[in-house]
Amino acid sequence: MEITRISKALNNTGGPRSRTRKEPVRLSFLEALGSSAVSFQENIYFKLPEYCPDIPGYLLGLFSEKMGLSSWDAISLAIPLPERPLYVFPSLNNVGLHSDELNLVHALVLARCNSFTYRPDRDFIFTAHRLNRSLQLIEFNPFSFYGLE
Amino acid sequence: MVWNNERVLAVLADLISENPFACQALLSISTIQFNTETPTLSVSLQAKPVLSINPDFLAAHVETEEELKALFLHEFLHVLLNHTLRYSENSYLLNLALDAIINSIIHRCFGSQYSDFFRRFYGNQGPTVLLRPAERDEIPALFLNTHKNIYLGNVAADDLHELLDFLLGQSIEPHNWILIGNHSSTQPVSEENKAILDGILKRNNGVGIWSKGKEPGEGNKLEHRYIQGRGPGIARWRAQVYMQLRAYLSPPMNSLEHQSIRLKTPIANALDRSAYFKWIQGRMLPMFEQQNKLDLKVPRALVYLDVSASMKPDLVLIIELLYALKSRIPMEIFTFSNAVNLPIWKGKGLKVSTTQGTDLDCVIDHMNKHKSHRALIVTDGYLPSITNGLQLKYISLFFILSSTGSTHFVNKYEFPYHQLNALPE
Structure with a gap:
């Protein structure tokens, strides 16, 4: 029969540095350490054709063709976008042209991302610079990170 | 490249969102006008800021969104540097010097994606080679060293102006060289716009633009000096x-x-209250200051x-x-x-x-x-x-x-x- 007893006391044997504890050290906000402070949202990517003089018109055509949404009002009502601010990081994933519904949603998200953040209250800015990108969206909750919740 | 007004405005909005050189403070409140009266682009600061854009110029010379952003930044930096202008009169040589410094800043900060426009727009004619990044064999010998220092960021605007004055003289004729932006005589700037530009300047320290700083603590160009030490x-x-x-x-x-000094001994003395409080708090027996004095020589x-x-x-x-x-x-x-x-x-x-x-x-x-x-x-x-x-x-x-x-x-x-x-x- 084996008896196991767990002592909750901090055992100090008197030797140098005998009382120790291990504590994880955060190296980066992006390390997944089991806390709810940092959470990875998703990879988003889109690619425009080489020659696209009218980007909003091109996207509207895709929305109309793939999802039956022919106006921006209908698109904003039908498509749910992230409602909280997110941090943006470049992604190493390949950028490809997809015509499925998911990438059209990515185009809308990319149109609201500048080089640093996504904000739900920003206007859509349809430029080739914004839409020809592959990004990682990270959600960071500072209150959870600092244990204030 | 076909540029419609919506696309130009979208590129400008993208640039404002990125906010390089703190340009958001000025460009976000500027009214945008598309007209052919201005040769290229220009900014008026007499009242509410107005950014005038010639769409024909864009259609003829600008090929990508990055190049359009380079033009906006050029015009913005020109306005900003004119605000710090130490010269009472605007001359062609001064405009040339400022444009050279501005274009080199854009090239160093954003790379050839932005500066390819200048490379294409300005040829190798005379001093306009200073306005674009260029290969060594494209640069006349007279400007070789100057060009290298400009694009390394070693030359400030006033130094370049003095150098060009020395090399070319004030009698230089502009020929048919087009300088981007409004280079006519200095226009008045309203007080509100001056305050906006001052706020933008505070966020940019201006190092590399002028060789002599304006504010206390402002850095100047690197100089080598000999400081005599004590022998x-x-x-x-x-x-x-x-x-x-x-x-x-x-x-x-x-x-x-x-x-005369007061003796201190471990004999308790209630008159030394601080030592007494230390003692009753359970600490080790302190030294009590005694009433007797000791006269020493x-x-x-x-x-x-x-x-x-x-x-x-x-x-x-x-x-x-x-x-x-x-x-x-x-x-x-x-x-x-x-x-x-x-x-x-x-x-x-x-x-x-x-x-x-x-x-x-x-x-x-x-x-x-x-x-x-x-x-x-x-x-x-x-x-x-x-x-x-x-x-x-x-x-x-x-x-x-x-x-x-x-x-x-x-x-x-x-x-x-x-x-x-x-x-x-």
């Missing part, structure tokens, strides 16, 4: 004087002074330092040496001019009170009042006659004279003295 002579002088002062301040020069050197106006330049060095000595030899330092004062040590310096005059009578009175018998007087020797000579019988004085001091006084009264060596040049 070994001054170190030798200090060492000699240090040894001399130490010798004169040590016994038998020291004057014995009476000093403490050897202490007495120094009177002349702080009249004629004591410079030795005074600074002597104070430094006394500071070094006071931790080794118990001494009391007084300063005197026409009255004796107790100075305050502030770091390694002395805070003194002085009338700029000199009188030894006050020193003698002070010594008699405090029953001092011996003292060291550090002075330059330019002292008036003593009026209370009878009191000299009971005191003994030794004089240290500065290197430029006079021995007339000490010889007249037959005081012992030592004159310091001359300060090395």
Whole structure:
């Protein structure tokens, strides 16, 4: 029969540095350490054709063709976008042209991302610079990170 | 490239969102006008900011969104630098110099994606090669070194202007070179817009634009200077004087002074309340200050330092040496001019009170009042006659004279003295 007893006391044997504890050290906000402070949202990517003089018109055509949404009002009502601010990081994933519904949603998200953040209250800015990108969206909750919740 | 107004506005909105050079403060409130009156682009700041864009110019010369952003940034930086303009008149050479610096900034910060426009728009004609990044074989020999320094960020706008003036002279004709932006005579700027530009300038330190900073602490271009250090002579002088002062301040020069101190013993005394509270708080038995006093005779050197106006330049060095000595030899330092004062040590310096005059009578009175018998007087020797000579019988004085001091006084009264060596040049 084996008896196991767990002592909750901090055992100090008197030797140098005998009382120790291990504590994880955060190296980066992006390390997944089991806390709810940092959470990875998703990879988003889109690619425009080489020659696209009218980007909003091109996207509207895709929305109309793939999802039956022919106006921006209908698109904003039908498509749910992230409602909280997110941090943006470049992604190493390949950028490809997809015509499925998911990438059209990515185009809308990319149109609201500048080089640093996504904000739900920003206007859509349809430029080739914004839409020809592959990004990682990270959600960071500072209150959870600092244990204030 | 086909540029419709919506696309141009979208590119501008993208640039504002990125906010390079803090341009958001100005561009976000600017009204955008598309017209052919302006040759390229221009910004008016007389009232509400207005950014005028010639769509024909964009269609003819701009191929990508990045190049359009480079144009916006060029115009923005031009407005910003015109705000800091140190020249009362706008000349072609000054515009050329500013444009060269601006384009080099855009190239260094954003790379060839942005600066390809300048590479295409400006050819190799004369000084316009300075307005674009170029390969070595594209640059005329006259501008080779200048071009390299501009694109390394080693040249500021005013330096380039002076250089171009030297190389080309003010008589240079612009030929048919087009400079981007509004380069006509300087337009007035409204007070609100000036405040906006000042706010933007505070966020950009302007290093690399002008060679002479405007604000305190503002950095200038890197310069190489030779700073002459103190030679070994001054170190030798200090060492000699240090040894001399130490010798004169040590016994038998020291004057014995009476000093009363309170004894501290581990015998409890309720009158020493702080020690009593420490004891009742359960700490170890403290030392209690007793009521009895102990009179001790403490050897202490007495120094009177002349702080009249004629004591410079030795005074600074002597104070430094006394500071070094006071931790080794118990001494009391007084300063005197026409009255004796107790100075305050502030770091390694002395805070003194002085009338700029000199009188030894006050020193003698002070010594008699405090029953001092011996003292060291550090002075330059330019002292008036003593009026209370009878009191000299009971005191003994030794004089240290500065290197430029006079021995007339000490010889007249037959005081012992030592004159310091001359300060090395």
